[in-house]
Amino acid sequence: MTTVAIENLTRHFGRTRALDDISLSIDDGHFVSFLGPSGCGKSTTLRVLAGFDACDRGRILFDGQDVAALPPEQRDIGMVFQSYALFPHMTVGQNVAFGLEMRRLPRDAIRQRVRAVLDLVHLADHSDRHPRQLSGGQQQRVALARALVIEPRILLLDEPLANLDAILREEMRVFIRELQQRIGITTIYVTHDQAEAMAMSDMIVVMFGGRVAQVAPPRDLYECPGSLQVASFVGQANYLAGHVAHDNGQLAVVTPLGTRPLDGRSAITAPAPARNILIRPESICITPPAASDAVPATVISVQYGGNLTNYVLALADGQQLHVQTATPPSHAGGDRVGVRLADAPLWVIPDCRP
Amino acid sequence: MRKYLLIVPAVVVLLVFLVIPYIDIIFISLHPAADDRPYGSGFTLRNYVQVLTDGYLVHQTAMTLWIGLVTTCATLVLGFPVAWFMAHSSARARAIQQGIVLMPLLVGIVVRSYGWTVILGNNGILNRLARDIGLTRSVLPLMYNSLGIVIALTHVFLPFMILPIFGTIRSLDPALFLAGRSLGASPAITMRRVILPLTMPGIQSGCVLVFILSVSAYVTPMLIGGMRVKTMPMTVVNTLIDAFQWPFGAAQALVLSAIGALIVLVFFRLTPLRWSR
Ligand SMILES: Nc1ncnc2c1ncn2[C@@H]1O[C@H](COP(=O)(O)OP(=O)(O)O)[C@@H](O)[C@H]1O
Ligand SMILES: [Mg+2]
Numbered sequence: 001m002t003t004v005a006i007e008n009l010t011r012h013f014g015r016t017r018a019l020d021d022i023s024l025s026i027d028d029g030h031f032v033s034f035l036g037p038s039g040c041g042k043s044t045t046l047r048v049l050a051g052f053d054a055c056d057r058g059r060i061l062f063d064g065q066d067v068a069a070l071p072p073e074q075r076d077i078g079m080v081f082q083s084y085a086l087f088p089h090m091t092v093g094q095n096v097a098f099g100l101e102m103r104r105l106p107r108d109a110i111r112q113r114v115r116a117v118l119d120l121v122h123l124a125d126h127s128d129r130h131p132r133q134l135s136g137g138q139q140q141r142v143a144l145a146r147a148l149v150i151e152p153r154i155l156l157l158d159e160p161l162a163n164l165d166a167i168l169r170e171e172m173r174v175f176i177r178e179l180q181q182r183i184g185i186t187t188i189y190v191t192h193d194q195a196e197a198m199a200m201s202d203m204i205v206v207m208f209g210g211r212v213a214q215v216a217p218p219r220d221l222y223e224c225p226g227s228l229q230v231a232s233f234v235g236q237a238n239y240l241a242g243h244v245a246h247d248n249g250q251l252a253v254v255t256p257l258g259t260r261p262l263d264g265r266s267a268i269t270a271p272a273p274a275r276n277i278l279i280r281p282e283s284i285c286i287t288p289p290a291a292s293d294a295v296p297a298t299v300i301s302v303q304y305g306g307n308l309t310n311y312v313l314a315l316a317d318g319q320q321l322h323v324q325t326a327t328p329p330s331h332a333g334g335d336r337v338g339v340r341l342a343d344a345p346l347w348v349i350p351d352c353r354p
Numbered sequence: 355m356r357k358y359l360l361i362v363p364a365v366v367v368l369l370v371f372l373v374i375p376y377i378d379i380i381f382i383s384l385h386p387a388a389d390d391r392p393y394g395s396g397f398t399l400r401n402y403v404q405v406l407t408d409g410y411l412v413h414q415t416a417m418t419l420w421i422g423l424v425t426t427c428a429t430l431v432l433g434f435p436v437a438w439f440m441a442h443s444s445a446r447a448r449a450i451q452q453g454i455v456l457m458p459l460l461v462g463i464v465v466r467s468y469g470w471t472v473i474l475g476n477n478g479i480l481n482r483l484a485r486d487i488g489l490t491r492s493v494l495p496l497m498y499n500s501l502g503i504v505i506a507l508t509h510v511f512l513p514f515m516i517l518p519i520f521g522t523i524r525s526l527d528p529a530l531f532l533a534g535r536s537l538g539a540s541p542a543i544t545m546r547r548v549i550l551p552l553t554m555p556g557i558q559s560g561c562v563l564v565f566i567l568s569v570s571a572y573v574t575p576m577l578i579g580g581m582r583v584k585t586m587p588m589t590v591v592n593t594l595i596d597a598f599q600w601p602f603g604a605a606q607a608l609v610l611s612a613i614g615a616l617i618v619l620v621f622f623r624l625t626p627l628r629w630s631r
Contacts, residue, residue: 052532072535079536085529089551098547099537150537 002063002153002186003028004049009058011044011210018044019055020210026188026203031180033189033197036207037233042190045207046158049188051075062153073102078147078185080157084139086131092118092142093127099150117149120179137168144176148183155180155187161196173199194234198222206230222280224265224347231278231349238284238321242277244268244348253277253346256315257284257295263345276349279341281324286311286331287338294338297321299331313339383604392600401605411589415610418586419617421500421507422569426515428508429564430557433515437556440516441523455513463510467577470506471497474578498582506578507568514567515560522556523549554625562618569614586610 004026011019018041026032034042047053049060051072060067067075087095093114100110118124121141131139140160147155160176161169177200180187191197197204198218206213206221214226225231228239242255244262251262251269255277262268287294296316303310311323311331321339331337383401388394405411440451458466473479474496484490496502530552534544550557575585584592586606593603 050532050536052535071540072532073538073540076538077536079533081529081533083527083529085527085533087530087533087548087552098534098539102538102543146533146537156536 003061004154004186004188005059005061005064006045006049007059007061009045009048009055009060011041011048011053011055017210019048019058022058022207022210022212024205024212024215026186029184029186030202031177031187031189031200032203032205033191033201034205034207035191035194035197035233036213038192040207041210042192042207043158046079046156046188046190049154050077050079050156076150076153078150078152078155080140080143080147080155080160082159082162084131084143084160084163086139086142086146088131091128091130092123092134095131095142096146096149099146103150113149117145120148121145136164137172140164140172141175144179148179148185153186155185156190157187158190159192160189161191161193169196176200198234204234206233208233220265224263225278226350228276228349236281236322236324238279238281239349240277240279240319241274242346242348243275244270244272246271253348255279255341255346256317257339257341258293260341260343261345263347266348267350268348272348278347278349279321281310281322282326283342283344284321284323285340285342286313286323286325287340289336289338291338291340294340297337297339299333299335299337301333302329302331304329313337315339379604379608382600383608385601387599387601392598394601401601402609404602405605405609411586411606414584414589415586415613417500417583418569418610419613421503421575421585422565422614423617424504425507425511425568426561426565428504429512429515430561432508433512433560434519434553434557436512437516437519437523440520442528455516458509459513463573464577466510467506467574470502470509470574471577471580474502474505497578498580500579500583502578503575503583503585506574507571510571510574511564511567514563518559518563519553519556522553526552558622558625561621565618565621566614569610 004024006022006024006026009019009022010017020041022041022045024032034045036042044053048055051067051070062075087098090098096114096117097110100113105113114127115124118127121144123138123141123145126134126138126142131142134142143160157176161172164172173196189197189200198221201218203215204218204221205215208229214221214230216224216226221230221234225234225237231237231239240255240257242253244251245254246252247259247261251271252259253262253275257279289296297313300312300314300320307326309325309327309329311325313321313323315321323339382393384397384399385393386396386398386400436455440448440455443451471478475481476493476497478497480496481494484494496505526549530548531541531544534548535541539547570587571585572587572591575583576588579585579588581588587610590603590607590610593599593606597603
């Protein structure tokens with residue numbers, strides 16, 4: 001199928017540098033998300049890939065072939081827009097058939113493939129409806145069907161779930177990911193929602209201000225972020241000042257909350273002073289105040305979240321900690337408690353001093 | 355019930371200044387002429403028979419409608435790309451462009467039409483230019499004919515085509531065009547299959563506006579036609595004011611209105627808003 005390579009992509013809008021030297025390669029059949037705050041250049045990247053926008057510099061290769069000279073209609077891409085962009089004057093069936101008509105398929109073949117793809121998105125009996133007669137989730141699936149029916153080399157999706165309500169959004173995440181894996185199509189997905197990117201992707205590209213900050217699989221991104229910025233954007237994070245030291249012949253991370261082994265994925269190979277240590281909220285345990293090896297803390301606030309409970313605690317020196325437990329609230333604001341770190345290796349944020 | 359109060363002023367204005375005069379004109383057209391009064395007594399259809407059987411008037415009506423049709427097509431062909439361009443400009447550029455499109459409307463129609471006589475006249479700018487660069491020795495017939503009238507009307511009414519189409523294009527999702535392209539349609543095909551049908555409401559409004567305005571135009575055809583080409587509104591005015599034949603003039607005006615309305619109806623029938631079913 002299709003691999004995508006992006007080399008040194010740069011795009012200016014007047015003085016704004018929307019894309020700044022983006023390079024990336026995407027394996028065949030992979031689901032890659034571009035994740036970043038609004039305005040970081042995700043959509044611009046997608047538009048350049050689709051051929052809607054030109055780049056000032058850089059190359060785009062599909063299967064090693066430079067597509068710069070190809071207009072969008074010859075790039076053989078399937079695109080799903082945030083607004084869905086369904087043709088309002090056509091029925092669902094006509095919308096889906098449009099791409100096949102452009103490819104001059106015989107009528108019977110078109111009918112068959114439209115039927116098959118509508119089955120795939122569970123809309124077979126909505127073929128004669130107009131888009132405005134469908135719910136948001138159904139429109140979304142029509143958009144997906146319309147993009148997939150042409151069997152494109154690459155599927156591009158620009159914040160396709162942004163207009164859906166929370167429950168539907170989670171359903172569609174699973175649906176899209178399953179469909180993508182079944183078809184095995186190389187997919188590029190743009191979102192500003194880190195949970196979405198984590199749930200769906202093989203690989204996440206984090207972007208800030210037109211630059212790629214990190215490329216990593218979801219778990220590595222969460223556990224081993226390359227910078228403070230990435231760590232904060234991908235989930236909630238606490239940072240403790242600490243250092244790396246030898247401990248029983250191994251490297252260990254020493255923090256105010258205790259000492260734990262250094263994460264094996266770290267590039268640090270020697271003791272290092274004054275570093276930022278990443279502590280995710282769920283790696284802090286709340287204990288009774290007098291428990292052994294616990295550090296005293298005060299509960300500032302408690303937020304109940306059903307399956308999870310979120311606390312804000314303050315240490316004696318005033319530093320605030322976000323803590324998440326999988327148990328119902330057992331403390332209230334003002335309570336004195338103890339905190340200790342879970343028994344897991346710790347990640348030291350590279351090149352980043354407190 | 356209270357909400358109907360909102361339309362009362364408009365209804366009153368329409369009634370007093372449009373419906374009642376129209377009824378009055380219909381009333382007048384159904385009476386015979388009289389020497390000493392605007393119209394005589396007694397009911398007659400003679401005025402209509404006269405309009406519809408007078409070869410000269412029939413020819414003039416046809417030419418007036420033809421001028422309206424050609425002007426409508428010309429403004430559509432010229433205006434659509436402008437509307438598309440405006441709708442895809444940045445907010446700042448768009449404000450300037452809107453100003454430019456509307457600017458001609460700020461200059462009175464008489465001045466604008468007179469401006470065209472300066473350009474199109476036998477000794478006008480275009481003819482002098484054509485002579486100077488040796489394009490032609492004789493005079494290019496740009497004025498005193500229907501071509502000149504169409505050129506001037508096209509200019510005068512272009513904003514009325516651009517603005518409604520611009521409004522409709524603006525209301526479309528810009529991603530629609532890109533969606534068409536991503537599905538393998540060239541820009542031209544995307545335009546025809548996706549954008550054009552969706553812009554139809556604006557195209558319809560623009561066409562009807564321009565058609566009705568140009569069929570009923572008086573000043574521009576008079577100045578450009580220089581009385582050598584007469585459109586129906588000019589003849590109607592002649593009949594009413596110079597010849598003082600109110601019933602006959604009223605019948606002329608009504609026949610023109612009726613045929614114009616019929617054409618508009620047929621036009622709506624031929625360009626249905628299929629998706630709004
Ligand atoms: N057509 C354009 N003209 C001018 N600036 C643009 C245009 N498109 C995008 N930009 C700018 O480029 C940057 C990146 O935009 P975009 O790719 O849309 O961000 P994202 O999709 O990540 O929210 C933003 O600063 C935006 O204002
Ligand atoms: Mg975007």
